[in-house]
Amino acid sequence: MFKLKEHGTNVKTEIIAGLTTFLTMVYIVVVNPIILSEAGVPFDQVFTATVVATIIGTLWMALSANYPIAIAPGMGMNAYFAYTVVGAEKVNYEIAFSAVFLAGILFIILSLTPFRKQIIEAIPSNLKNGITAGIGLFIAFIGLRLTGLITDHPQNLVTLGDLHSPSVVLALVGLAITLILMSLNVHGALFIGMICTGIIAFFTGQLSFDQGIVSIPKLPEGIIIANPIDAIGDVIQHGLFAVVFSFLLVTIFDTTGTMIGVAKQAGLMKGDEMPNARKALLADSIAATAGAMLGTTPTSAYIESSSGVAAGGRTGLTTLTVAVLFGVAAFFSPIVAAVSGISAITAPALIIVGSLMMGSIAEINWKEIDEAFPAFLVILSMPLTSSIATGIALGFISYPLMKVMKGKWKEVHPFLYIFAVLFFIQLFFLGGH
Numbered sequence: 001m002f003k004l005k006e007h008g009t010n011v012k013t014e015i016i017a018g019l020t021t022f023l024t025m026v027y028i029v030v031v032n033p034i035i036l037s038e039a040g041v042p043f044d045q046v047f048t049a050t051v052v053a054t055i056i057g058t059l060w061m062a063l064s065a066n067y068p069i070a071i072a073p074g075m076g077m078n079a080y081f082a083y084t085v086v087g088a089e090k091v092n093y094e095i096a097f098s099a100v101f102l103a104g105i106l107f108i109i110l111s112l113t114p115f116r117k118q119i120i121e122a123i124p125s126n127l128k129n130g131i132t133a134g135i136g137l138f139i140a141f142i143g144l145r146l147t148g149l150i151t152d153h154p155q156n157l158v159t160l161g162d163l164h165s166p167s168v169v170l171a172l173v174g175l176a177i178t179l180i181l182m183s184l185n186v187h188g189a190l191f192i193g194m195i196c197t198g199i200i201a202f203f204t205g206q207l208s209f210d211q212g213i214v215s216i217p218k219l220p221e222g223i224i225i226a227n228p229i230d231a232i233g234d235v236i237q238h239g240l241f242a243v244v245f246s247f248l249l250v251t252i253f254d255t256t257g258t259m260i261g262v263a264k265q266a267g268l269m270k271g272d273e274m275p276n277a278r279k280a281l282l283a284d285s286i287a288a289t290a291g292a293m294l295g296t297t298p299t300s301a302y303i304e305s306s307s308g309v310a311a312g313g314r315t316g317l318t319t320l321t322v323a324v325l326f327g328v329a330a331f332f333s334p335i336v337a338a339v340s341g342i343s344a345i346t347a348p349a350l351i352i353v354g355s356l357m358m359g360s361i362a363e364i365n366w367k368e369i370d371e372a373f374p375a376f377l378v379i380l381s382m383p384l385t386s387s388i389a390t391g392i393a394l395g396f397i398s399y400p401l402m403k404v405m406k407g408k409w410k411e412v413h414p415f416l417y418i419f420a421v422l423f424f425i426q427l428f429f430l431g432g433h
């Protein structure tokens, strides 16, 4: 069913890849509820919604699209929801979820039309390679930031962290162990590296399980969006069109960009085409819609999937493993919270995966400024803005502009002009990137 042989993989590799991806992204079940509870959504409601939306999207991806790309609520959109939509637009969270729901429905409709294929094919190949490299830098930056290896600085914004802090030392030890394992070509090096780092964290007192091990998941208080017609009414009544547009645009491009980036890393693209793109995008749009009904912000293809791909994951068996583990995690929330609190356990994998994904910059045509500069902007802006969608937006705006400057405007797909204008409006006037 997963065509393991055809993809040059086997059950053991896929399961280790699934475990690797799971460990790098499981923090979401703790962090997402913390962020969304700032908007007043009950913690347990978001916890369950996060687990359910992740399982729906990831399972759909596994069984229908057969990609090793996990789906879960995105960490950019939840902050936008909590601090901008509910915080600044002064609507309550139920109304704000109506906007997320409507964006999800529109995304399902778009996923079913030829539009999705056209977007994927319209992205110039130098930008696609830029997206993969940009995601690589971004994911490495996340790893560096979370452990404190890179920290904030009043003038320079970021600087080297405190090399004596326990978290930094643990991350460096974990990085060294994982790199040694990789140099020795040990199968499952990223995963074994995480386990070794976890054991060291336990014996050095950084990781403890004093909150217990097992906990029965609490059921959500109810379905937030029970009636789609009411949700549309809420959006119209409160004039949340720009919010719906921002959720939709960011989600489509975050997901599409991540899918292309990770599929390229896994060698699963057929030239500029992504086979089964409809099914893959449907997995995300359905999860986003179901998530909105239960109480979480839009899902996205997860960049952390690149760690599972680096561990050898090539098929839906990787994502099936991730989905099953999320189901199990729902019953072990105290352990999940304890392990998620120690970012040094997963940071080495994120940093190393970043270096692997950077390889795609070798395929960019650096000799032609009109091809190179937009790709460079994508690579540069993803880590600096902490947003895949913003990186893509800057690439989409600059690419047609550079082509027009060079007198090559006819080479540009008409879609790119339309998206350049939409991204310009979104970046400059709507926020939510």
Ligand SMILES: Nc1nc2[nH]cnc2c(=O)[nH]1
Pocket: 073, 074, 075, 076, 077, 254, 255, 258, 300, 301, 302, 303, 304, 388
């Ligand atoms: N692509 C993607 N991956 C993530 N991993 C954690 N948050 C996100 C997100 O918002 N988008």
